[in-house]
Amino acid sequence: MQTSVEIHRWRRWAAVPLRLIVGFGFIAHGWAKATNGPDRFAATLHALGVPLPHVMAWLTIGFELLGGAAVLLGAWIPIVSVPMAAILLVAAVTVHLPYGFSSIKLREVTAAGPQFGPPGYEVDLLYLAALATLVLGGSGPLAIDQIANPERQRPS
Secondary structure (H helix, E strand, O other): OOOHHHHHHHHHHHHHHHHHHHHHHHHHHHHHHHHHOHHHHHHHHHHOOOOOHHHHHHHHHHHHHHHHHHHHHOOOHHHHHHHHHHHHHHHHHHHHHHHOOOOOOEEEEEOOEEEEOOOOOHHHHHHHHHHHHHHHHOOOOOOHHHHHOHHHHOOO
């Protein structure tokens, strides 16, 4: 049976999977927008009524790639979380809100496989919750912030 000290020692590792999943997720989304062509993403933003769509497309791609890398590495999470949360909120309201909460909408199963409808805002909320957890709870072990400033992440 584990003692409370042993449990506390392991709890600090809870942030690591969040960092890995959130960081990789943002990088994957930024990479997809970059390889698909920023002009295509800018056209989507224009259709949604986002002001300065080309500027916002490049900013979004940059924050997804660089912010995702920062989260993955555990660096500057309180700072990079602000624009990343803004990206998530804009996506939730302008794209996903009309489709409801659920991110998975199985429409039918065909010979080609399952067919899904458009995703709702569920995943946006999960990413927001994960970012808030990392900001409030810290980035955990193996984080650049912890290596640069060990007193900041020291367990209590």
